């Protein structure tokens with residue numbers, strides 16, 4: 653195989669109760685990428701459409717992630733990378749993770765799969781280190797493995813793939829303002845009270861349990877965050893109002909996607925997702941704030957081969 657075209661999915665990290673350790677994959681939102689072997693021995697970003705992003709391989713997360721993989725193999729193989737961006741950079745739905753995960757997935761296929769999907773995660777994390785200064789896995793793991801993922805430990809890396817209740821739907825509202833991951837990280841406090849920690853690990857444990865037992869009400873009760881959300885939500889226009897509207901429309905829970913500014917509503921069933929999407933959309937239209945709105949199932953596959 654000389655070339656491969658793939659779909660690289662968007663992802664929602666943190667999911668309120670799991671800052672830096674929980675994330676899920678979206679089915680119908682994502683980029684496309686084409687990777688082709690070349691004979692120059694170089695990693696070249698030969699095309700980017702849809703977004704203004706660095707063409708230099710060492711400044712683009714796709715190039716950095718591929719270099720990390722090839723270094724591990726001691727391989728001199730060159731690749732040309734084309735990126736067709738649909739996910740806006742800095743949106744908070746894993747734009748950088750989609751490129752990192754997509755690139756290592758594709759290169760692994762073109763090299764006859766020397767690595768398992770789990771083994772690709774650390775290479776994709778190198779892309780995240782470039783994008784945000786922090787090699788977090790809560791976007792790249794769900795992008796590579798699909799579904800919900802829990803990062804039990806970073807050292808050593810241990811990722812747990814969790815089940816997906818079939819009726820879950822995600823509504824994503826992306827206010828068209830830019831929030832850099834680095835900025836939204838810098839405002840987070842570095843220490844938390846024991847009282848808040850107790851609530852948070854209670855909710856995270858319950859959330860994981862609810863995924864296994866298909867308990868949608870428990871999922872909703874667990875989607876809470878008293879640690880990061882109160883600080884970060886000030887960067888998102890009308891966050892508190894949107895949350896009330898989403899809950900009144902029947903959403904199970906509502907929170908910040910990754911480092912924002914995108915927000916997500918988790919819903920049970922298509923009808924509930926449509927109703928919630930329409931309600932939050934109407935509110936932003938009235939406030940004259942530009943936005944993108946997406947509805948998606950949870951993507952159980954992660955990165956997919958198109959051709």
Ligand code: ADP
Pocket residue numbers: 705706711712713714735740741742743744745746747748749751752782783784831832833834910911
């Ligand atoms: P998101 O939370 O949506 O992933 P980030 O803020 O983490 O967004 O990452 C976007 C940053 O990564 C931007 O500074 C962007 O220039 C940089 N970047 C480098 N290469 C890519 C790429 N291929 N796709 C997306 N972002 C990239």
